[in-house]
Structures are given as C-alpha cells and as structure tokens.
Amino acid sequence: MSKRPRVVCIDELANKSFDRRGLCKWCGSDEVVKNGKNKGRQLFKCKECGHQFFNNGKLPRARKSKEAVALALDAYYEGQSLRKVQRLLRKFAKVDVGHDVIWDWIQKYTPLVRDYLSTFRPALSGAWYADETILKFRGRQHYHWDCIDEGTRFVVGNHISEGRSMDEGKAFFRICASNKPRPHTITTDGMPTYHRAINKQFYSRIPHRKVNHISIEHVKENILIERWHGTLKDRTRVMRGLKSPDSQIPNGFVIHYNFLRGHQSLKGKTPAEVAQIDLPFEDGWSDLIDWSGKWRTLCQTENPN
Numbered sequence: 001m002s003k004r005p006r007v008v009c010i011d012e013l014a015n016k017s018f019d020r021r022g023l024c025k026w027c028g029s030d031e032v033v034k035n036g037k038n039k040g041r042q043l044f045k046c047k048e049c050g051h052q053f054f055n056n057g058k059l060p061r062a063r064k065s066k067e068a069v070a071l072a073l074d075a076y077y078e079g080q081s082l083r084k085v086q087r088l089l090r091k092f093a094k095v096d097v098g099h100d101v102i103w104d105w106i107q108k109y110t111p112l113v114r115d116y117l118s119t120f121r122p123a124l125s126g127a128w129y130a131d132e133t134i135l136k137f138r139g140r141q142h143y144h145w146d147c148i149d150e151g152t153r154f155v156v157g158n159h160i161s162e163g164r165s166m167d168e169g170k171a172f173f174r175i176c177a178s179n180k181p182r183p184h185t186i187t188t189d190g191m192p193t194y195h196r197a198i199n200k201q202f203y204s205r206i207p208h209r210k211v212n213h214i215s216i217e218h219v220k221e222n223i224l225i226e227r228w229h230g231t232l233k234d235r236t237r238v239m240r241g242l243k244s245p246d247s248q249i250p251n252g253f254v255i256h257y258n259f260l261r262g263h264q265s266l267k268g269k270t271p272a273e274v275a276q277i278d279l280p281f282e283d284g285w286s287d288l289i290d291w292s293g294k295w296r297t298l299c300q301t302e303n304p305n
C-alpha cells in the first residue's frame with residue numbers, strides 16, 4: 001500500500017525526535033544562540049526552529065517543570081485520583097497546583113502523545129479480539145469498545161459510545177483499521193453489529209486480504225479480553241467524576257497500557273516492545289511528552305502550512 005508523502009515525512013520525523021537532545025526545548029536542536037535577557041534571565045533563540053526560550057527545565061509555554069507534568073500524567077494513568085496526584089506533586093515535586101491545572105495538563109498532552117505514537121506501526125500477530133464493556137460517566141452508562149491483538153497484547157483501537165448501533169460499530173472498526181496492518185481474524189461475541197461492521201470495514205474480494213470473523217458465544221470468557229477489561233476498570237475508577245466520556249482520558253489509559261507497562265504474560269515487556277516499536281525510554285511520560293513536542297515542532301518547521 002502506498003503512503004501519502006506527507007505521512008512519510010511525519011513518520012520519519014517521529015523517529016528523529018528522540019535523538020534530538022540539544023538545548024532547544026522546542027525541537028531539540030543544539031544550534032542555539034544567546035538572545036538577550038528578559039527580567040534578568042538569559043533568553044535563547046534556536047536557529048533551526050526560530051523559537052525563543054528560557055533554559056529552565058519547563059516545557060514550552062508551561063509554568064511548571066516537565067518533571068511535574070510527567071509525574072502527574074504517570075500517577076493519573078496508574079489509576080490515582082486527581083486529588084491524590086495533587087498530593088504527590090506537593091510531596092515529590094514541591095509543586096502546588098489545583099486539580100484544574102492537572103486536568104489541563106492531561107487534556108493538553110494526551111492528544112499530542114497519541115498523535116505522535118500513531119505514527120509508529122506495530123507489528124501485530126493479526127489475531128484480534130474485540131469486545132465492549134460498560135463504563136459509567138456521572139452515573140450514565142456508556143460502552144467502551146476495545147480490540148486487542150492476541151500475540152502482542154497491543155490494544156489496536158478503542159471507542160466510547162452511548163449505544164451499540166451499526167454506526168458506532170463502524171466508527172470503532174475504522175479506528176482499529178487506521179494505520180495498522182490488516183488482521184487475518186477478528187473474534188467477537190455474537191452481537192450482530194460486529195458482523196456487519198467488520199464486513200463494512202474489512203470486506204475484500206482478494207483472498208489474501210480477507211478478514212475472517214469468528215463469532216463465539218462467550219468472548220468475555222477469553223482471558224485476554226477479561227484481563228484488559230480488569231485493568232481498564234481498575235484504572236478508570238478515577239474517571240467516575242468525569243462529566244462526559246468525550247475526553248482524552250481513555251486514550252491515555254491505552255497509551256499507558258500499550259507503551260509503559262510491562263506485562264507478566266509478555267515476560268515483563270510492554271505490548272509495544274513485543275510489537276517491535278522500540279522507543280528508547282528512560283523516563284516514561286516525560287520521554288513521551290518530550291519526543292512528541294519535538295516531533296510537532298519538526299513537522300511545523302518542515303511543513304510550515
């Protein structure tokens with residue numbers, strides 16, 4: 001399958017981002033010069049991306065340190081409440097902020113990291129299991145649809161909806177299919193939506209592109225899905241206070257699960273590692289925030305429009 005040029009460009013830039021360890025906090029370049037002072041503090045200017053900045057350990061346009069932001073996201077996606085995250089920040093980062101600030105960090109950095117990580121293609125086993133589980137937002141029931149690759153435990157897609165209509169099923173499989181190699185088999189329970197939505201998304205007359213849909217009575221007894229739903233419910237307990245599911249939070253949990261948590265069943269590796277996405281992690285969310293910010297700057301520098 002051919003890729004559009006712009007996508008290739010973005011993918012290459014994603015790989016570049018983690019080798020860029022220069023002083024520029026926007027793009028990681030070391031082509032940086034002193035550029036006067038502001039209120040007594042040294043300003044720098046990057047010759048590559050053109051941004052001005054202070055060398056103060058903070059993220060671009062942020063008031064608190066990168067470490068504080070990363071600590072907050074890590075603790076939150078480990079399943080701590082905003083209140084608990086606030087206490088952790090006070091204790092370990094000596095940072096005093098309100099919940100609303102922590103919430104803004106989560107809303108700001110999760111989609112950026114998600115866009116960045118979506119440029120990497122996981123090498124999947126191609127045997128997928130899809131199912132949905134019920135999550136409540138302010139007492140209202142919603143469906144969380146998710147799909148896991150058997151060999152790697154990689155969550156290939158997730159989607160939240162109020163109902164289980166055909167349109168929602170299609171939206172879910174469209175997400176699963178984006179940028180991933182096609183599966184050879186998808187196993188689900190017998191809900192008719194699944195069959196029709198899979199057919200709609202993956203139908204092909206070409207034999208080697210055919211996707212086999214297996215419908216079994218009790219997909220919930222499948223250990224793979226059961227474990228993931230257990231993890232998800234543990235982690236998402238902190239979501240009960242959310243007004244609506246229309247937020248980045250479930251995506252953040254998937255990132256945390258796929259990229260940052262080693263699995264016993266994978267001999268301590270993360271699903272991403274098993275799927276051959278080898279990112280040089282040293283510090284979890286801090287790395288992800290750093291790489292994705294640099295990636296975005298590089299994309300903007302190379303594609304100014």
Ligand SMILES: [Zn+2]
Pocket residue numbers: 024025026027028029046047048049050051
């Ligand atoms: Zn720069």
